[in-house]
Amino acid sequence: MHSQPTVIDVAAAAGVSRQTVSNVLNSPEIVRPETRERVERAIQELGYLPHASARRLRTRRSSTIGIRLDHLAADGISGSVLDRFLHALTEQAATRGLRVMLFTAADADDEIAQLRRLSDGADVDAFVLTSTVHDDPRIDWLWGRGIRFVAFGRPWGHLDAPHPWVDVDGQAGVRAATAHFVATAGPRVGYIGWPAGSGTGDDRRAGWASVIAEHAPAGMFVDGLLADLEIDALEGVAEGGRAARELVARTDVDAIVCASDSLALGAFLAVGDTVPVCGFDDTPVAVSLGFSSVEQQLGEVARAVLDLLALPDDATDAQAHRLVTPRLVVR
Amino acid sequence: MHSQPTVIDVAAAAGVSRQTVSNVLNSPEIVRPETRERVERAIQELGYLPHASARRLRTRRSSTIGIRLDHLAADGISGSVLDRFLHALTEQAATRGLRVMLFTAADADDEIAQLRRLSDGADVDAFVLTSTVHDDPRIDWLWGRGIRFVAFGRPWGHLDAPHPWVDVDGQAGVRAATAHFVATAGPRVGYIGWPAGSGTGDDRRAGWASVIAEHAPAGMFVDGLLADLEIDALEGVAEGGRAARELVARTDVDAIVCASDSLALGAFLAVGDTVPVCGFDDTPVAVSLGFSSVEQQLGEVARAVLDLLALPDDATDAQAHRLVTPRLVVR
Incomplete structure (x- = not known):
């Protein structure tokens, strides 16, 4: 040595x-x-x-960000988005002299225990939360203790919550995809999305519905038009294919926008030879097979997350919330 | 608090x-x-x-493993394998009280600088190397300093190198896939692989060739049979499709085994309605579209990596090398 x-x-x-x-x-x-x-x-x-440990002991700063890594779902076509975010976060963090520490947790209680252990031990001085849920117990726990964190994901239903968060403006992305198809394929753009009730899903659907309503022929009953062009599907490739076949058999569509690349992959394989299809997440599958998709701009998301982690304590709530506009990739 | x-x-x-x-x-x-x-x-x-930092300062042990996270390739269908390995490694490490620290590096020199920084600072007490190359400078650097590490990937051409490594027995995986097709579809199993010269690619091809040779009709010129059933392709979905169409047009094949899921996806979309196709890596795309593939058993790989990190210093070379047998997933 x-x-x-x-x-x-x-x-x-x-x-x-x-x-x-x-x-x-x-x-x-x-x-x-x-x-x-x-x-x-x-x-x-x-x-x-x-000596890093000595310095850390004195300053109680580790320059390390903790993030939970989940067990991968078998059908991980869209699940890989969090992996891509992790790549972007690790790269951007490195340019700011920060490192990323991974941990896993069996359930919500176990995760709180991990957060406690990592912050008490000064192994980590800030956390990035992903896969946030309604009334997320991790947010209350961290916020109550004054531990720095940023959530990737909006607190649906509590958008005025003071904690820092970054999210992707899915509505704007689906709006751009729908407007593109209206301009290039025709006004009857169908939509395959998840059943109502999820914040993310309802938000994406609203982007499609706003463009359809805008371009509806004068005097037409908009709700009827929306109902005609829309079909629900659970997340999955087979489900997307089934929904696309049903939609095309039931009514005339000029194009189809989907809430995810899994749904879009199914739709593309089922009806892609006759109708253009757009997905969401711009996964490797969309790139390889050549269908359009909405890219979440995870590099931007990572940059915003790190900006918010460095926010002074007296920042206003408005400064602590960032909505990143995704980018339509036309193929 | x-x-x-x-x-x-x-x-x-x-x-x-x-x-x-x-x-x-x-x-x-x-x-x-x-x-x-x-x-x-x-x-x-x-x-x-x-206090973790205090304990670390005394013992110079951080219970943390460092691993480089690369920038993602655009066509990441097979690239996601390293992400899946990272999930498995993080989970298995947690059960042994170890954590995973991520870092990035711009090039080989920068990576050596990172290895030095992380080990000198006692932030990390062992490394896992992925994407190893011929005469990998990282291996020489770590080995020369007595810093603990395990490589995921064989040192092709230097299999007797003393450093600890874990790899997947790709040859055995492709052999299993080929034997399965010989038994269920017929003896003329085609192969789409990368041009000769890569350790991984040549090893997988050898698995296919051994089964074809074994089942060749008595008196047949085996090299001619192999040449007839085989076609090279660069990695990629479009390339896999092109190769499959060419192979099927040129000769009779009962089934096709591919060196990767990217190639297999292309082949499946091009000729999958007439000929069964098997890929390698069992990516989400193979799961979703329903073609067979060889699963690398990354949970096993992660376990072996952690076992080797814990090996005593006087372990024999044989103990420091592990070949994990992959699993054929038939669909």
Whole structure:
């Protein structure tokens, strides 16, 4: 093992005492600027690394973000979005000198126990929450203790909640996809989405419905038109295929927008030779098979999450909430 | 914040001195077993958490494994395998009290710098290397410094290299797929694989070729039969489709085995209605579309990686190399 420079080497190179080097590392505000610069230059030139654990012990800062990694679902076509977010987060975090620590949890109670363990041990100084749910107990727990975190996902039904969150504006994405098909294929754009009741699903559907209503012929009963062009399906490739075949058999459609790439894959294989199809998430499957999709811009999401983690404590609620506009990828 | 039990609480509950509690935590071998058990019981009952950074500073052990997370390729159908390995590794590590720290690197030099930083700072006490290459500089660097690591991937051409590695026996997986098709569809099983020269690709092809040779009619020129049934393709869905159409137009095939799910997806969409197709990696696409594939058993791989990380220093080379047998999933 090659020998690492020590604090003594740094002190000698900068012509200061060991205590001054220590002050620069731990209480730089008490060191005169010229001295500080000299020490910092010596640290850099020598490649001195203060022992991370020692530094962490003094500062209680680990520069590490904790994030839960879930067990993968078997049908992970859309599930891979969180993996892609993790790649983006790890890359962006590295450019800010932050690292990402993974943990797993068996259930909500176990996850709270993990959050406690990681923050008490100063292993992690902030968390990123994904797969948030209504009245998420993790949010209450972290918020109540003043532990830094950002949620990827809106608190549906409580959008005025003060905790920081970042989400993707799914409504805007589906609106763009629907408007594109109205302009290029015709006004009768069908929609395959999940049964009503999920925040994310209802939001995406609203994007489609707003464009259809806007382009409805004068005097037409809009609710009837929407009901005619829409069909519910549970998430899944087979379900998307079934729904697409049923929709095409029942009514004329110029194109089909789907709430996910799993549904879109099924629809594309079932009716894609006659009707253009657009999915949501721009997964590798959409890229490979060549159907349009809405890309969540996970790089933007990761950047916003890290911005919010660095927000000062007196930031306003409006600053703590970010909605990222996704991008339509036409194929 | 609720108040955490301290070492003083533990000492009181166990009826021992603070020094004894400290000894149990840091030098358990010098404490009498009965005393140790009493202190450990008190630690557990009180939920006492020794400050992780302090413990780490004393022991220079972080119980953390470092792994590089790469930028995702656009066509990530097979690329998602490493994400699935990461899920398995994180889950299995948690059951052994280990955590996973992610980092990124711009290139090989940057990665060595990251390895140095993470190990010098005692942030990480072992590494898992993925996407290993011929004469991987990371392996030399880590091995030369005595830093613990395990490579996921064989050192092709240097299988006797002493460093610990785990790999999947791709040859056995493709052999199983080919034998299955010979038994259920007929002896003329075609193969779509990558151009010769990659360790992984050549190994998978050898599995197919061995079964074809075994079942070749007596007196037949085996090399000619292999050449007739085989076609090269670069990795990709479109390439798989093109190769499958060409192969089927050129000769009679009873089934097609592919070196990857990307190739198999293309082949399945092109000729899957007339010829059964098998891929490799058992990705979500194979599950969703319903073609057979070879599953890498990443849970087994993760377990083997963690076993090798815990190997004593005097383990033999044979103990430090594990080949995991993949599983054919017939659909």
